[in-house]
Amino acid sequence: MPRKVLQEYKFDKCPICGSPDRLAGDAAKEATKRGFFEIDAEVAIVELKKAMVDVRKLQSVLSGSTITQVRCAIDMCTNCGNIYGFLADVSDVPVEELMAEMSPLPSIQGLSNFFGRKGG
Numbered sequence: 369m370p371r372k373v374l375q376e377y378k379f380d381k382c383p384i385c386g387s388p389d390r391l392a393g394d395a396a397k398e399a400t401k402r403g404f405f406e407i408d409a410e411v412a413i414v415e416l417k418k419a420m421v422d423v424r425k426l427q428s429v430l431s432g433s434t435i436t437q438v439r440c441a442i443d444m445c446t447n448c449g450n451i452y453g454f455l456a457d458v459s460d461v462p463v464e465e466l467m468a469e470m471s472p473l474p475s476i477q478g479l480s481n482f483f484g485r486k487g488g
């Protein structure tokens with residue numbers, strides 16, 4: 369069962385100055401020129417995730433069910449320095465995927481892709 373996006377919010381420009389240039393987005397373009405990376409327009413400096421479940425009720429969450437999760441990708445405008453969320457969503461996430469995200473094992477991600485999409 370895949371993640372089901374219920375709401376998606378996108379802000380293509382800085383809400384203060386209107387510039388589309390972002391720190392991590394620009395860094396991804398630069399790294400792509402050097403062959404270290406594939407251009408990814410949705411790369412962020414910070415990704416916040418929050419599952420909408422009371423930890424005291426975790427044990428009653430059934431395998432195969434879904435939990436609502438919010439995610440927000442945050443980056444800095446390289447024109448005026450404003451830090452803003454440029455991409456966010458509300459999703460229903462399978463419990464198994466959530467548990468994998470909460471795994472204490474270290475992951476090798478580097479700059480991760482917020483939505484797992486590739487684009488220019």
Ligand SMILES: [Zn+2]
Pocket residue numbers: 382383384385386387445446447448449450
């Ligand atoms: Zn700006």
